[in-house]
Amino acid sequence: MSLIVQKFGGTSVGSVERIKHVANLLKETVENGNQVVVVVSAMGKTTNQLVSLANEICEEPQKRDLDMLVTTGEQVTISLLSIALANIGVEAVSLTGWQAGIKAEEQFGNARITSIDTKRITENLEKGKIVIVAGFQGVTVNDEIVTLGRGGSDTSAVALAAALKAEKCDIFTDVTGVFTTDPRIVGGARKLPAISYDEMLELANLGAGVLHPRAVEFAKNYNITLEVRSSFKSEAGTIVMEGVEMERNLIVRGIAFEEEVSKITIHQLPNEKNALGNVFTVLANNGINVDIIIQNVNDQDTTNLSFSTHANEVNHAINILKQYQEELGFTTITSETDLAKVSIVGSGMISNHGVAAQMFRELASEGIFVKMVTTSEIKVSTVIDREDMEKAVHKLHDVFQLAEVVKTES
Amino acid sequence: MSLIVQKFGGTSVGSVERIKHVANLLKETVENGNQVVVVVSAMGKTTNQLVSLANEICEEPQKRDLDMLVTTGEQVTISLLSIALANIGVEAVSLTGWQAGIKAEEQFGNARITSIDTKRITENLEKGKIVIVAGFQGVTVNDEIVTLGRGGSDTSAVALAAALKAEKCDIFTDVTGVFTTDPRIVGGARKLPAISYDEMLELANLGAGVLHPRAVEFAKNYNITLEVRSSFKSEAGTIVMEGVEMERNLIVRGIAFEEEVSKITIHQLPNEKNALGNVFTVLANNGINVDIIIQNVNDQDTTNLSFSTHANEVNHAINILKQYQEELGFTTITSETDLAKVSIVGSGMISNHGVAAQMFRELASEGIFVKMVTTSEIKVSTVIDREDMEKAVHKLHDVFQLAEVVKTES
Numbered sequence: 001m002s003l004i005v006q007k008f009g010g011t012s013v014g015s016v017e018r019i020k021h022v023a024n025l026l027k028e029t030v031e032n033g034n035q036v037v038v039v040v041s042a043m044g045k046t047t048n049q050l051v052s053l054a055n056e057i058c059e060e061p062q063k064r065d066l067d068m069l070v071t072t073g074e075q076v077t078i079s080l081l082s083i084a085l086a087n088i089g090v091e092a093v094s095l096t097g098w099q100a101g102i103k104a105e106e107q108f109g110n111a112r113i114t115s116i117d118t119k120r121i122t123e124n125l126e127k128g129k130i131v132i133v134a135g136f137q138g139v140t141v142n143d144e145i146v147t148l149g150r151g152g153s154d155t156s157a158v159a160l161a162a163a164l165k166a167e168k169c170d171i172f173t174d175v176t177g178v179f180t181t182d183p184r185i186v187g188g189a190r191k192l193p194a195i196s197y198d199e200m201l202e203l204a205n206l207g208a209g210v211l212h213p214r215a216v217e218f219a220k221n222y223n224i225t226l227e228v229r230s231s232f233k234s235e236a237g238t239i240v241m242e243g244v245e246m247e248r249n250l251i252v253r254g255i256a257f258e259e260e261v262s263k264i265t266i267h268q269l270p271n272e273k274n275a276l277g278n279v280f281t282v283l284a285n286n287g288i289n290v291d292i293i294i295q296n297v298n299d300q301d302t303t304n305l306s307f308s309t310h311a312n313e314v315n316h317a318i319n320i321l322k323q324y325q326e327e328l329g330f331t332t333i334t335s336e337t338d339l340a341k342v343s344i345v346g347s348g349m350i351s352n353h354g355v356a357a358q359m360f361r362e363l364a365s366e367g368i369f370v371k372m373v374t375t376s377e378i379k380v381s382t383v384i385d386r387e388d389m390e391k392a393v394h395k396l397h398d399v400f401q402l403a404e405v406v407k408t409e410s
Numbered sequence: 411m412s413l414i415v416q417k418f419g420g421t422s423v424g425s426v427e428r429i430k431h432v433a434n435l436l437k438e439t440v441e442n443g444n445q446v447v448v449v450v451s452a453m454g455k456t457t458n459q460l461v462s463l464a465n466e467i468c469e470e471p472q473k474r475d476l477d478m479l480v481t482t483g484e485q486v487t488i489s490l491l492s493i494a495l496a497n498i499g500v501e502a503v504s505l506t507g508w509q510a511g512i513k514a515e516e517q518f519g520n521a522r523i524t525s526i527d528t529k530r531i532t533e534n535l536e537k538g539k540i541v542i543v544a545g546f547q548g549v550t551v552n553d554e555i556v557t558l559g560r561g562g563s564d565t566s567a568v569a570l571a572a573a574l575k576a577e578k579c580d581i582f583t584d585v586t587g588v589f590t591t592d593p594r595i596v597g598g599a600r601k602l603p604a605i606s607y608d609e610m611l612e613l614a615n616l617g618a619g620v621l622h623p624r625a626v627e628f629a630k631n632y633n634i635t636l637e638v639r640s641s642f643k644s645e646a647g648t649i650v651m652e653g654v655e656m657e658r659n660l661i662v663r664g665i666a667f668e669e670e671v672s673k674i675t676i677h678q679l680p681n682e683k684n685a686l687g688n689v690f691t692v693l694a695n696n697g698i699n700v701d702i703i704i705q706n707v708n709d710q711d712t713t714n715l716s717f718s719t720h721a722n723e724v725n726h727a728i729n730i731l732k733q734y735q736e737e738l739g740f741t742t743i744t745s746e747t748d749l750a751k752v753s754i755v756g757s758g759m760i761s762n763h764g765v766a767a768q769m770f771r772e773l774a775s776e777g778i779f780v781k782m783v784t785t786s787e788i789k790v791s792t793v794i795d796r797e798d799m800e801k802a803v804h805k806l807h808d809v810f811q812l813a814e815v816v817k818t819e820s
Contacts, residue, residue: 050486062493064492068489069493094474145509
């Protein structure tokens, strides 16, 4: 008998009907001889609705209050799923985060799991019950309820799989797996049978949105095999694991992209060793997320510094920087909006030089101007005009032959 | 500085606007130099909505699942109230039942509080914070979440007042106090300035619906002074306490009534010593609540047994009894519906004989036929036709002079 952790996201439990369907899926898994721990998110848009309710009172509620509020969402789901399972004759027990022994640091709104006391879960599994755990939540040493930040239910599931030494962790969602790129943009996008943690991590960070990066990182560290699959369609998903075999010719595994990118340039920043640190400290202290950073030295004394950020943070970032203009010593700030980021990801790049060059050539051949570049061992990201994004994604998907079904997969 | 426990029911916290209003009331109480523990119910009809959601899956969900589900209602309220208080600059901390140390027995759906570990509440009060506690819920020794049954938030409040040795416990609701009878039926109904625990208990049991009987019992046992008052209007409510001074001439303190009463009669039950016990054991085991019981001996061998029950339990009760007909040994069952119960309540009855007789005379003078009677030291209840109910209440309210303002009150 093997132990499987299964996670169902908000869309998968978005209605009473969907919850009943999930109960049937779980019944099958149990009847196939498995022990199951199931982690669920809040139903559909519940979390957003609860936050809106809070915002009717106050624009920026305290994070402790928000955590207390939104964790009710998952508690509703675990109750209903337990009712649905009992209704089809499957024994189950629902547990909130604190009941499931999920301990986390006292960082409201964005806590990390510190440990899991699996005693109560294990006892219930041994009694032959499905254990239903509220995702996204944990409890601190001071008995405070905290949430695990965005995508937190993925993290709950993977952490439970690690703590329970589960055979695998299924992430059920509203797509059938991880694709070479977004099928809504590129018709020929193909579902990947398998992908490595690092590749998934780059895709997740780049906005593929299927799996939360923190969860992937956790899975990698504890070597948990993940399967991203659909709760709507019964078909094999995408396996995420270490050492995924290289598919023939597949240097690039996927194309990720992100809209709503903006670029800010700080002109004539003094060329001093603390300058960069000072700028990004100011931004970080004010909660502004910076993505790509580029620095051009103008002359011996000054430098131009550009960075990309999410479009909705541009005004805030500029205001903050202007407040510190005297201290930082730059002359002007300019910004560029309506940009997008397009990235190619694949472990194949490590041993295949010239992939970045090929990417730039292809974009140029389409008349697309690259405004910023950043690279890692398995990724090349470019910032281009938003209006060129879809053209770029199509071109790169073609050029790197991602639509082709490769024989070694079958 | 005195410590006050204040409880706000579902209507009082029924919307974001109402919650903001409650926050303002609490701010005033604190500014008047009090320490405050506030107990809240779920917003408006939240509990019923959650139960409906469960019923979409299954007609009779397991009680553990229901408790897990509905306790989210109060958790939402404590979060929003905490946000509302922070928003007007009042420091507060919200606590779920388990965080507040409210221990209860493991009886899902209807647990009794066994003890309260007040450490966390006291620590927060000492820091100058308002402590907001989720009503209606507790935690068992096995870390199970349980609810305290109907009216449970009243009980939470009174139990906290007892455990914290609070000076008083205010029960905020949508009426301004306890009335001599329902003002919607009798225009001249008058708000009572004060009432004893026993009187309140009889009124509560008889359906006045303002305060839950269990909470009144708790208050009586621990000698907690209650005040029933409105969260909508700023005026003195009704004080519930021991040894309320008798108002001049006021033998009867209030008139309670209840619609939806039915009467079931079991004919020719064997006249054996176990017969009564057997009938009511069968009914109790099947969850049927019985109110008034009357037994008439027919002859040496058989007896007719009548009892009243809520209208919606009649069919269930008859079916159950018929299942056991052979064992119980009766011949037939008949039932009568469209009845009502009208009761007079007042400690004055103890030292004033003939009150019951006067009640029957007055009802008879109105042509009202009394079908069942039951009495206690401070109460006389009658079952009459539903269509006579309002006439009876008006008549009794007049006859016992309940509308008159009595001088000793001022």
